Amino acid sequence: MHEWALADAVVEAAKAALGDRDPACLRGVTVLIGELQAIDREIFSFALETILSGKPFPASIFHLETEKASFRCEACGTEWDLEESRTITEEQREAIHFLPESARAFIRCPACGSPDFRLQKGRGVSIRSLEVDAREGCV
């Protein structure tokens, strides 16, 4: 389950952002899960709990938010979402799960069929924000 590698990245990034401050300073981490990558939230949360095992901060401070994917065709300007990309197969979905950029090989504009489109949002895993305690020694 490659969700583990991404959960590990989020944990390491939170540790790096915290630096040498008291781990208790970190009150919350909002993780954005892009719809396109179709991360299994249950596995991702379990991976966070297992990787951390409560140290240096509890997994409960991580809050997962899903971001809808949206595309825009460069040729005709049509905007669409993932539900409208019905032509992709299960295997192609899995490829996109591993590497979201694979979508460029499989998805086409539903209006004009162009392969020239942009993913506007909802790609993969990112950290939206970190909440740090305002007390002395934390900020």
Added chain:
Amino acid sequence: MSDPRIAVVEKRLSGVRRILAFSSAKGGVGKTMCTVSSALALALGGRNVGILDLDMQGASAHLFLGVKPRLPEEKQGILPLPVTERVTLMSVAAFTGERGLPLRGSEISDAILELLAVTIWGPAELLLIDMPPGMGEETLDLSRLVPRLESLVVSTPSAVSVTVVERLLSLLKELRVPVAAVIANMVQEDSSPVRELARRAGVVRVVEVPQDPSVEAAIGSPDALSATMAGRSLARAMLELGYLGSEKPDRIR
């Protein structure tokens, strides 16, 4: 907020002793052949080797190695495709097969970072990276994300290749990416234009690989590739450059 994937790149590569990018600003000079033949030679010498094909829009290492694209296995990350007992391969072809993958610059950067963050290289001691032609995202991103990157720069003796590759050598110097050697590939008679190029760039080591018509017929077979004149030349080079010899890396400039 910075991208969380950056935080794990070095961790994913922590088991890899040396990371070599086979680069050239010019297309068609034989980067992929040099990458895969070097990997096969290192494996024959007892090393475990990973190959990362970063040519997103022209992935072809799998074709040289006779690897049929298929989705990788997952194990707390994704596992590169097995090639031989000691060689593995990660390539966008594992995800998109032989379909075209039209990517813009930022998408290439995202794909590079994703592969570096989630690929589990396992026992690989050396990672050989097959770079696309040019000096875009792959060169810039890799030099930033993988500070211990070394480069092997490939050029043919053609004046066009030498001129274009000289631009890359200048850039690598500015990026502080050490160049372990310049590979003079497809040499028919005279490798002096490439030797001169290396001298101007201050690169001491030059590897000479002859023009070898038997390579085309060997494509798709690791054994046949290793047996070509070009394959044997690269095997000698891997030994001479110290990638097969000592456990401790040779220092390069």
